[in-house]
Amino acid sequence: METTFDFIAFDADDTLWHSERLYAEAQKQFTQMLSNYHDAEWINDRLYQTEIRNIHHFGYGIKACALSLIETAIELTEGRISSKEIQKIVEWAKIMLNSEVELLPHVSQIIPQLSRQYPMMIITKGDLLDQETKIKKSGLGKYFQHIEIVSQKTFESYEKLLKKYSVEPRRFMMIGNSLPSDILPVLKLGGSAVHIPYEITWLHETAQEPPRDHSGYYELEDLGQLPPLLDRITENRVT
Numbered sequence: 001m002e003t004t005f006d007f008i009a010f011d012a013d014d015t016l017w018h019s020e021r022l023y024a025e026a027q028k029q030f031t032q033m034l035s036n037y038h039d040a041e042w043i044n045d046r047l048y049q050t051e052i053r054n055i056h057h058f059g060y061g062i063k064a065c066a067l068s069l070i071e072t073a074i075e076l077t078e079g080r081i082s083s084k085e086i087q088k089i090v091e092w093a094k095i096m097l098n099s100e101v102e103l104l105p106h107v108s109q110i111i112p113q114l115s116r117q118y119p120m121m122i123i124t125k126g127d128l129l130d131q132e133t134k135i136k137k138s139g140l141g142k143y144f145q146h147i148e149i150v151s152q153k154t155f156e157s158y159e160k161l162l163k164k165y166s167v168e169p170r171r172f173m174m175i176g177n178s179l180p181s182d183i184l185p186v187l188k189l190g191g192s193a194v195h196i197p198y199e200i201t202w203l204h205e206t207a208q209e210p211p212r213d214h215s216g217y218y219e220l221e222d223l224g225q226l227p228p229l230l231d232r233i234t235e236n237r238v239t
């Protein structure tokens, strides 16, 4: 039977392995550090504002997060944060960058299995060195024909990638945990997109409502449900 997709592409952070909980943990320690100055809610709110403001300077990832933590700490303590505490934030970033890659459930079985049926790629955004390191640590690199680390995942960036690999949108499927980054731009382009929500989502990655009526949109609970979904789509298209 002919396969339905020329490429199936996966997001990496919180789709193949845990990531967001590292940030949540750092944020928890950060609110504790500043607890003498402000309550947690206000700190989180200001931190979020700083991160959004800084995206177009620093992009995404751990280094960008650390710089925003430092900037927020200086702002919220009106300059009273100590160099020792700033050192601590830098240490958190190093711990995050060096932490083990922990695969999500089903990933270690499903990825090798699907790679025998479909050409696959990873499309991830964030810091180049960090993402390369995680792909290496995950041991999954060999299952993907292409690994694309992009600065952002927009309609334009997907359009460019599909052109680069000469893939028609209707023969392309993207799988990921973020509606605005992994799902909506791909649907707009005419591709298929599978949303697998992760237990926590960074505020910036939460979108309105899932586009449940959009053709090509699918929602799964975990990656283990992907092979039967692909079989179903293939059967329906061929007959």
Ligand SMILES: [Mg+2]
Pocket: 011, 012, 013, 014, 015, 176, 177, 178
């Ligand atoms: Mg993700």
